[in-house]
Amino acid sequence: MRNPYAEIFRAPGTKAFAAAAFIARLPIAMVPIGIVAMLSQTHGEYWLAGAVSATYALVNAFLSPQVSRLVDRRGQTVIAAPMTLVSVLAFATLIIAANQHWPAWTLFPSALLAAAMPSIPALVRARWTEIFRDRPELNTAFAFESAADELVYVAGASLSVGLSAALFPEAGMVVSTLLLALGSTAFLLQRSTEPPVRPVEHGATGSAIRLRPVQIITFALIFVGATFATTEVTTVAITKALGQPEAASLVIGVYALGSFVLGVIVGALNLKAPLQRQLAVAVTVIALTTLPLLFVDTVPTLALAVFVSGVAISPTFITAFGLIERHVPPAMLTEGVTWVTTGIGIGMALGSFAAGWTVDTFGPQNGFWVSVAAGSIALATVLAGQCRLATDDRDVDRGEAVMPAK
16 A cells, blocks of 8 residues: 655655754744743742743744745745754753743743744745645645644653653753754755745735635634643643642643544545535544543543543644645745744643643643633634635635735
8 A cells, every 4th residue: 555655755855854853843842831841840930930931932923924934035044043043042041040040030031032943844844845846745745744743742742841850840941952953953954955045026925924814724723722731731730739740741742642643644544525624623623622621630531631632633733734735825835834833832822821820820620721712712713714714726725825814
């Protein structure tokens, strides 16, 4: 039987840049929860940890699309290399500030500067698109990247929390910073697969966020991202309250198991249902599976509920990025993908802060109410946007890209 994933890696350079990109984007998931794990231990307050994490994620969400637009205009290496250096130095400063117990206000400037980190998921998808543009292999490549994203978001968070719990509070952030530096360097040194700079007159003008489909998907994924962060923060708080803080890493890690496997299967099946309907089904599952989280009272039941709530993550990513590829012109793809990952980042920031405040105010168990609310809003958004997300006519969709949303 033909393996569609093996086919995409036969192209020269694909294995190398995909491996480097996987390492480089682990910090995307490690940093938000890593900041919470680090500061909740060094400073003892979840609200402060959530606020610093939210500061980083929200500023990164604002900057990333701007950085990606510059990448589209100037090239990946020219823009991403200096931005990565700034981010690495800022993370190092944040770690020192936490370790040395500097005043709380000093944590925020470091978080602001660290937010210069480029969007690796957008950069790697741009490379796949350049290789397989207008070929069926591109859909498989996007499915692979979506499954990898999901694994990064879940496994990266588990790794960050596990390191901080098992070694020392700053361990997760130290490893995250090293992975960012090494992975990004390895990725950007691969110049042969870097997409060429496209002249503005050969692409669309304006910003990808002006597209209504991009707005709908980004807004929905803000709340999908909030369910991730809420699950992570609340899991850390519940396992600590149950006297088993070391179990947090394992519980968060079970997110990855079912979701990663299901995502790989979905990517290989080449489902015929319209992408907007696939997205609606996936988000419906996410919304419904937040409900059992409200009733957990032991580590085993928590692990089971978290496992079930994570099964639809990869399918959501696969369909969301597939819709972006359909609705955004090739010359704007880096920015378009970045807006979606930005939505996830914003959601993780808001979810982290909201869950941290809820845990501090109402107790660990009640943190999952944030997941229920976020899942419901994400589902309502996707259902309301079904008509605008339709992709029956690919050329019409791409034609919309140069027009402002009405």
